[in-house]
Amino acid sequence: MLNLLQALFYNRDFDWQDEAIFHDLLNDAQFDQIAPQLYILLKNKHRFDQVPYFFQQALKSASLHTLLQNMFVKADMKKVLDRFESLGVETIPFKGPLFSETYYGDLAARRSRDLDILVRPEEIDKAITIIKALGYLHEQKGEPEHFHRIFYRIHPKTNVVSIIELHWHFLRSGTSSLNMDMIWNASVPIPHYHYIHTLSDFHMFYVICLHAWNHELNGWKHFIDVAQMILMLQDSLNYHDLFVFAKQQKTYRRVARTLIIVYHEFPGLNDILPLPLNETQTFWWSPKEIGSRVGLKETLPTFIKRLKQLSDYDNTKQKLIFLKRELLPDPVIMNQVTGTDHSRMPRVIQYMYLYFKRIEYLFLRHDK
Incomplete structure (x- = not known):
């Protein structure tokens, strides 16, 4: 898969007619996640007609x-944004269909499962009231x-679940010095709206890098998003400015690590x-991370890997917060590890069971 992606982003040799390669790609565990991105990238590079017919059909x-x-998600997004606009609540939708x-220049380029919406912290209660009124x-x-x-809401006729992630920040409390006012001040109004904005290209790239790090770059989709933005923005993206900003916000090492890995x-x-x-050096990351699941269910191996990630935090306070979350979640x-049936037990018993599961994993083989 990596060879194909490299060929789509820059001039790397690739055998576009070798059917065996494309059968392997079709069976790749990552194919379903990134197939829409592959389709658009092949189209944009004028390579789509060069790949085998069966691969074209799958894409x-x-x-x-x-x-x-995405049309369904976009329709939901318009209803939500229109309501925020009518009530004068400043909102920034990001990622999703808009991204x-x-x-990518195409609504179908990237699968969107939910709406990510940023509101100001002082308006979070009002925003919750609004979306609850929408179901x-x-x-x-x-x-x-x-x-x-x-x-989330469940549509009565289709049973389709619509999800909204209502953000007031981009990072966990205490893990940055991110000045959200700077994000808001640099945001760009969306045409035909007064209160609805979008992130600047600079801040969108910054957020995508942090998002990829938070997910431990565990899928090619994160690499594609970062590479696609680099390809689109090119010289208008200034790394010196990005790193100065990231250092000011105490997020430099996470942004830098993401870009080093990509x-x-x-x-x-x-x-x-x-x-x-x-x-x-990618340090804690290796290609075997592709397709792995982020979460404590990975137990000891993930725990060890995340200890290595301590070096990606910018100061001691951030590292201590990270350690506390890992050691005493x-x-x-x-409950993702121990199960809800243990949630009523005394906290000390829950922690004992958690570490039993972590130690157990050390001696058991689990498939990804």
């Missing part, structure tokens, strides 16, 4: 499915230190926009 089917799903259209009555339980709340796998990006960093997270 077309995936793209059509994604288009229908696909802006940076998003159910809330998914989350960690107290998280930076968003998740609401450029390590896609070295040809240096010909498009050179990465001005001397470090080239919130009950919401712990």
Whole structure:
């Protein structure tokens, strides 16, 4: 898969007629996740007609499915944004359908499962009232230190679930010095709206890098998003400014690590926009991360990997917060490992069971 992606982002040799290669790609565990992106990238590079017919058909089917799903999400997004606009609540939708259209030029380029919406912290209660009035009555339980709340509704006729992630920040409490006012002040109004904005290209790239790091770059979709933005923005993306900003916000090491990893796998990006960093080691990341699941259910191996990630935090306070979350996780997270049937037990018993599961994993083999 990596060879194909490299060929789509820069001039790497690739055998476009070898059917065996494309059968392997079709069976790749990552294919379903990135098929819509592959379809658009092949189209944009004028390579689509060069790949075998069976691969074309698989990509077309995936793209059509994604288009229908994204049209549904986009329709929901318009209803939500129109309501925020009518009530004068400043809102920034990001990622989702808007990201696909802006940076890929096609609604079907990227599968969108939910709406990510940023509101100002002082308006979060008002925003919750608004979306509940629109039918998003159910809330998914989350960690107290998280930076968003998740609401969903079930459409009565189709049983389709619509999800809204209502953000007031991009990072967990205490893990950055991110000045959200700077984000808001640099945001760009969306045409035909007064209160609805979009992130600037600079801040969108910054958020995509942090998002990829938060997900431990565990899928090619994260690499594609970063590489696609680099390809689209090119010289208008200034790494010096990005790193100065990231250092000010105490997020430099996470942003830098993400880009080091992406450029390590896609070295040809240096010909498009050179990465001005001397470090080239991916450190905690390796290709076997692709397809892995982020979560404490991975137990001990993930725990060890995340200890290595301590070096990606910018100061001691951030590292201590990270360690606390890993060593003594919130009950919401712990229940993902121990199961809800243990949630009523005394906290000390829950932690004992958690570490039993972590030690157990050390001696058991699990498939990804």
